[in-house]
Amino acid sequence: MRPIDWLTQVLEVVAALAVAPLFQGWVNQCRAWLQNRRAPPLWQVYRGIRKLFHKDAVIATNASPLFRVAPYVVFATMLTAAAVIPSMGTRLPFSPAADAIALVGLFATARMFLALAAMDVGTPFGTLGARREMMVGFLAEPALLMVIFVAALISSTTALPSISERLATGPLVLSPSLAFTGVAFTMVLLAENGRLPIDNPATHLELTMIHEAMLLEYSARHLALMEFASALKLMNYACIGFALFVPWGSATGAAGPFALAAAIPALAVKLLVAGAALALIETASAKLRVFRAPEFLATAFLFAVLGMLVHLLLGA
Amino acid sequence: MGLKDWLAVSVPFADDPAIRRLRVGAPEWRRLAEDVAASGGRLLALWGQDATAGHPAVFAAYQTAAGLWVGELRRDVPEAPDDSYPGLQDLYPFAGRLQRAIRDLHGLRSSDPDDRPWLRHPAAQAYEFVRVEGDGVHEIPVGPVHAGIIEPGHFRFSVVGEKVLRLEARLGYTHKGIERRFADFGALDGCRLAARVSGDSAVAFSWAYCIALEAQWRVAIPRRAQWLRALALELERIANHLGDLGALGNDAGFAFGLAQFSRLKERVLRATESTLGQRYPMDWVVPGGVAHELPGAAATALDRCLADVVAESGVLRGIYDEHAGVRDRFAGTGAIAPELAARLGLAGLAGRASGQAHDLRIDLRYPPYEELRPAICGALSGDVAARVAVRFDELQESCRLVRRILAGLPSGDSRVAILPPSSDGFGIGAVEGWRGPVLVALATAAGGRIRRCHPHDPSWQNWPALEHAVIDNIVPDFPLINKSFNLSYSGHDL
Numbered sequence: 001m002r003p004i005d006w007l008t009q010v011l012e013v014v015a016a017l018a019v020a021p022l023f024q025g026w027v028n029q030c031r032a033w034l035q036n037r038r039a040p041p042l043w044q045v046y047r048g049i050r051k052l053f054h055k056d057a058v059i060a061t062n063a064s065p066l067f068r069v070a071p072y073v074v075f076a077t078m079l080t081a082a083a084v085i086p087s088m089g090t091r092l093p094f095s096p097a098a099d100a101i102a103l104v105g106l107f108a109t110a111r112m113f114l115a116l117a118a119m120d121v122g123t124p125f126g127t128l129g130a131r132r133e134m135m136v137g138f139l140a141e142p143a144l145l146m147v148i149f150v151a152a153l154i155s156s157t158t159a160l161p162s163i164s165e166r167l168a169t170g171p172l173v174l175s176p177s178l179a180f181t182g183v184a185f186t187m188v189l190l191a192e193n194g195r196l197p198i199d200n201p202a203t204h205l206e207l208t209m210i211h212e213a214m215l216l217e218y219s220a221r222h223l224a225l226m227e228f229a230s231a232l233k234l235m236n237y238a239c240i241g242f243a244l245f246v247p248w249g250s251a252t253g254a255a256g257p258f259a260l261a262a263a264i265p266a267l268a269v270k271l272l273v274a275g276a277a278l279a280l281i282e283t284a285s286a287k288l289r290v291f292r293a294p295e296f297l298a299t300a301f302l303f304a305v306l307g308m309l310v311h312l313l314l315g316a
Numbered sequence: 317m318g319l320k321d322w323l324a325v326s327v328p329f330a331d332d333p334a335i336r337r338l339r340v341g342a343p344e345w346r347r348l349a350e351d352v353a354a355s356g357g358r359l360l361a362l363w364g365q366d367a368t369a370g371h372p373a374v375f376a377a378y379q380t381a382a383g384l385w386v387g388e389l390r391r392d393v394p395e396a397p398d399d400s401y402p403g404l405q406d407l408y409p410f411a412g413r414l415q416r417a418i419r420d421l422h423g424l425r426s427s428d429p430d431d432r433p434w435l436r437h438p439a440a441q442a443y444e445f446v447r448v449e450g451d452g453v454h455e456i457p458v459g460p461v462h463a464g465i466i467e468p469g470h471f472r473f474s475v476v477g478e479k480v481l482r483l484e485a486r487l488g489y490t491h492k493g494i495e496r497r498f499a500d501f502g503a504l505d506g507c508r509l510a511a512r513v514s515g516d517s518a519v520a521f522s523w524a525y526c527i528a529l530e531a532q533w534r535v536a537i538p539r540r541a542q543w544l545r546a547l548a549l550e551l552e553r554i555a556n557h558l559g560d561l562g563a564l565g566n567d568a569g570f571a572f573g574l575a576q577f578s579r580l581k582e583r584v585l586r587a588t589e590s591t592l593g594q595r596y597p598m599d600w601v602v603p604g605g606v607a608h609e610l611p612g613a614a615a616t617a618l619d620r621c622l623a624d625v626v627a628e629s630g631v632l633r634g635i636y637d638e639h640a641g642v643r644d645r646f647a648g649t650g651a652i653a654p655e656l657a658a659r660l661g662l663a664g665l666a667g668r669a670s671g672q673a674h675d676l677r678i679d680l681r682y683p684p685y686e687e688l689r690p691a692i693c694g695a696l697s698g699d700v701a702a703r704v705a706v707r708f709d710e711l712q713e714s715c716r717l718v719r720r721i722l723a724g725l726p727s728g729d730s731r732v733a734i735l736p737p738s739s740d741g742f743g744i745g746a747v748e749g750w751r752g753p754v755l756v757a758l759a760t761a762a763g764g765r766i767r768r769c770h771p772h773d774p775s776w777q778n779w780p781a782l783e784h785a786v787i788d789n790i791v792p793d794f795p796l797i798n799k800s801f802n803l804s805y806s807g808h809d810l
Contacts, residue, residue: 031571034572035571035572035574035575035576036575036576036579037575124455124456124457124458128456128791196569197569197641200569202571203569204462204463204464204465205463205464205567205795206458206462206463206464207456207458207791207792207794207795208567208792208795209463212463216463283571283572285569285570285641286565286568286569286570286639286641286642286644286645287568287569287570287641287645288641288644289644289645289790289792289793290478290790290792291478291790292644
């Protein structure tokens with residue numbers, strides 16, 4: 001391991017922490033513009049998190065220790081995931097710790113703690129949200145795994161940095177299998193991050209919520225960590241998407257400090273474009289009925305399978 | 317007895333042949349309700365009074381083919397051995413809650429079996445919801461404190477998975493004693509309180525109040541004032557429909573709709589402010605006419621604003637109709653079939669969306685609507701999509717009416733002096749507000765004091781219907797269905 005690899009690693013984690021709320025703020029801004037509204041400032045998400053950290057936590061009297069621990073676990077899981085995902089460079093000292101399949105497991109761990117904590121206090125909305133989240137989760141996970149398998153088949157490895165490096169350094173060809181899996185991945189991203197058309201992050205109607213319903217009992221620092229974790233999760237998914245489908249621009253192989261310096265603006269540009277695209281998708285769609293979610297995610301799975309078939313049959 | 321026989325024993329109010337009063341005993345109270353129901357009439361309101369207003373009595377207002385009828389049953393000479401008056405819940409299902417409210421407020425008991433308190437919430441007594449038994453059935457209690465900033469109400473869902481088996485609402489959290497407060501006012505000032513019963517129906521309530529007052533004091537209102545009142549009522553309808561259409565889009569996750577319709581609503585509110593002096597015209601309709609003359613250039617600006625609203629809402633309607641996701645959420649959701657709507661007495665906008673062609677502006681032909689001739693807008697499917705469609709139609713129709721009023725406003729006074737007579741009086745006023753028929757019953761004493769005033773919001777009719785609309789729908793569709801009715805808590809709880 002070279003010192004520059006460690007520098008890349010530290011930079012990635014710090015950048016994820018710093019940029020995740022900004023990225024969410026950017027999506028919110030684009031959404032507001034697309035709806036002809038005046039947008040909140042880019043750092044509004046930071047302000048919200050800062051405000052929450054200054055408040056006193058109120059915890060239900062019958063909450064178990066699990067309820068208090070869950071925000072830290074969820075946040076730590078998302079931060080670990082950020083350390084494994086190659087957003088700027090591919091030679092990450094941390095990356096042998098978890099391959100792409102373990103990454104899906106990390107997300108599942110966070111989901112499990114979130115759902116358990118939501119049911120812990122025993123309010124009807126927590127359980128309502130938890131059971132909907134599990135329904136979305138168990139349909140989204142296979143689709144996400146299938147997406148990763150396609151990329152792994154193409155590059156003959158399940159380590160995310162190696163996949164990314166091979167795709168980036170290979171010849172620039174339009175790969176139909178990656179195009180199919182790209183669609184599948186976008187659909188999974190929408191579902192897993194509680195975005196429209198599966199869940200509405202802006203809703204105040206407790207009966208329609210999925211993600212928000214699980215957080216209704218949280219306040220102050222716990223809520224701040226949960227909010228921060230969901231911003232990190234969105235950022236992580238975006239970075240997985242970049243690593244698989246637009247790996248160009250990040251520092252690959254034995255690149256020097258200049259490549260790393262170039263990787264930072266490249267990531268910024270990718271995030272700007274991805275955020276605007278996400279806002280566009282969300283603005284153009286209405287929320288699906290809960291029972292349409294399985295159809296939506298089955299379609300995502302189908303696209304991923306198509307991607308795999310195209311790769312296996314056509315070798316493309 | 318047929319309607320004709322009842323007509324013979326009734327007396328007209330304030331010489332108006334279309335509004336008649338019937339003093340009945342307990343057996344006739346029941347028979348009158350049966351005969352009205354058999355002839356296709358409907359119950360508009362049911363209220364009571366106690367000794368503070370003279371003598372204890374219950375009143376029922378019916379809309380029949382022969383006009384508005386008010387039945388009065390005096391309760392100072394109890395007849396039934398158990399001291400209860402005959403209940404009407406089997407004929408008009410929503411009467412059950414009204415009877416429970418009468419019992420809470422005045423202590424007069426009906427013979428119907430459900431005697432749980434309704435507006436009164438005794439701390440010592442837990443409210444008994446109807447329980448649904450079965451495998452996998454569980455309850456979701458929602459409210460009265462909600463995650464969003466809305467009025468308080470409690471909803472008890474019995475569900476299997478996401479499917480709603482039963483919904484039972486409990487209201488009364490905004491009960492603030494408005495009816496009792498009326499008695500502190502002079503009849504001329506009471507209009508201001510009436511306008512504040514439910515803020516979204518300010519014009520409807522204040523107009524209905526003024527009709528009730530002016531009829532019993534025998535005041536003739538100038539034609540110009542009546543046109544100006546209709547102007548405000550239609551602007552209120554336009555603003556509320558625009559707000560609801562945006563909110564319905566938002567509840568389907570289509571925030572674009574909310575942003576666009578909010579923009580249009582804001583334009584209408586600002587035009588209303590520059591024309592009538594208030595964004596929500598609470599003090600526009602006053603006894604004797606309207607508050608003031610229209611300012612000079614306001615008419616042209618308002619006309620231009622509404623021309624834009626017509627054009628832009630047409631485009632937005634196209635977007636709502638074409639958008640697959642929105643369409644999927646609206647169509648078939650929260651449906652009430654016309655037969656059920658007729659049985660429940662579904663009123664107003666929601667009723668028209670379920671094939672109930674009732675509109676007081678057309679049925680009663682009160683001035684100036686006999687000249688303006690509004691078209692009735694309706695649908696048959698009774699789902700959220702139908703209620704959206706009726707809102708779009710009425711929006712266009714109300715814009716047409718306002719522009720017609722602005723173009724053909726009669727000349728003359730817009731207000732006449734009004735003085736209290738030296739005798740007691742009783743009057744009824746009914747107006748088709750944006751939500752449905754708004755009725756105000758007003759009893760005044762000599763010298764212009766209010767003896768008793770009962771404002772009736774059409775939400776009373778439609779809250780029980782909401783419970784039917786959500787059956788067999790899924791839990792997350794409830795907010796959308798609820799919004800498509802958009803019923804008042806404040807106007808209901810009083």
